[in-house]
Amino acid sequence: MPKGTNQKRKLMVLARFLQKHSDEEHPLTLGQLQEELERWNAPAERKSIYDDMEQLRQLGLDVQTRRGVGGGWFIGQRDFELAELKLLVDAVQSSRFLTQKKSSALIGKLESLASVHQARQLQRQVYVDRRIKTMNESIFYNVDRLHGAIGANRVISFHYFEMNMNKERVFRRGGAEYQVTPYGLIWDNENYYLAGWDHDREEVRHYRVDKMTDITLTPERGRDRGSWDLEGYTRRHFGMYAGRPCQLRLRCAAPLAGVFLDRFGQDIMLVPQDEEHFTVTLDLVVSPPFWGWLFGLGAQVEVLSPAWAVEEFRQRLDQVQDVYDTAKTQEG
Incomplete structure (x- = not known):
């Protein structure tokens, strides 16, 4: 074997061996390095290995040396700590x-x-409360396909479904294809969503990626998004549910300041009303998940405006009360 070829092989063998088997706590001895080189039919003398280590350093590999008992060579800085x-x-x-x-x-x-x-x-298991892994392997590749469509500004077609009580897929719009210009992907509450211009409904909508099937890039160029803002769209849609947009004004107990800052960000303005309350105005899309979240805060929050939102929340509270009043009457 020509000398130059043998030297390249030596450097490659040493680099791979160091990266795989060494770290600060586990340096490799001269004997271990020589044994590995012999296994690859590239034997080396002691002095040449010192020279090889210097060449690896010059090539950008952070080869460190520790002298004395238990010493040897190891990789110091890696791409990831x-x-x-x-x-x-x-x-x-x-x-x-x-x-x-x-x-x-x-x-x-x-x-x-x-x-x-x-x-x-x-090699450890991370426990996340009530976490259920998806069974749909295609989601991983659908996300990649959607990124490609966004970058190419191409209209996509797909079918969209929901699950019924028998755990069966029920396709929306009678199984018709959706035609959408994809604007961006959103990661919210452990789910991927695609936001884009729905050519049939003629408005921006969003869709759960794991409920999309048969995703296809069409030759048609996408619709210009203009000044549409992905971050603003995501911030306004609580739990990524559709609803009615508004400027919602709330009166809240002072201890809830951290709750609202955590949920809606540091940019919202908390206006002190007295020592025990503040008001806040949220630019969002009012939806069932938002009302559910607000209900969880109990009497510490009051909806002030707009009037239709006050009435809608009151009606939802009455509907829940009616369910339990009816059940109580039937028990009696």
């Missing part, structure tokens, strides 16, 4: 839209970015 990999593994493991199979595959790839010793620390 171990703490960063742990965060990524936790995010993948706890993500609901990824199947267990896809989660395992992605975690395996993340483990390859660490040494085999560090990878053992990444």
Whole structure:
């Protein structure tokens, strides 16, 4: 084998071996490196390995040396720190839209970015309360396909469904294809949503990606989004439900300040009314999930305006009360 070819092989073998089997706690000895090179039919003397390590450093690999008992060579700085990999593994493991199979595959790839010793620390299970992994492997690829359509500004077609009580798919619009110009993807409450211009309804709408099937990029160019703002659209849609947009004014108990700042962001204005209350005006789309969230805050919140929102919330409260009044009457 020509000398130049042998040298390239040596460097490749050493680089891979160091990346996979060494870290600060597990340096590799000269003997271990020589043994690995012999396994690849690229034997090397002691002095040449020192030279090889210097070449790897010049090529950008952070090869560190520790002298003395238990010393050797190891990879110092990596593209990802171990703490960063742990965060990524936790995010993948706890993500609901990824199947267990896809989660395992992605975690395996993340483990390859660490040494085999560090990878053992990444093999852990993250418990997230009531987390149910999806069974639909296609979501992962649908998201990628939608990103491509957004980048190419192409109209897409798809079918959209919901599940009935028999766990069967029921396609909306009688099974007709949706024609949508995709504007952006939204990650909200453990679900992916596509926001875009619905060519049939002639307005911007959003759709759960895991309920979309047969996604196809058409040759048609998409509709110009103009000044449409993805961040603003997401912020206004509580729980990504459709509803009636408004400027909703609320009167809240002072201890709820943190609750509203956490949910709606630091940009909202809390106006002190007295020592025990503040008012806040929210620019949002009023929907059933929002009313449910507000109901959970109990008597600490009062809807002040607009008048139709006050009346709608009152009617919803009355409807819930009627259910329990009827049940109580039947029991009597």
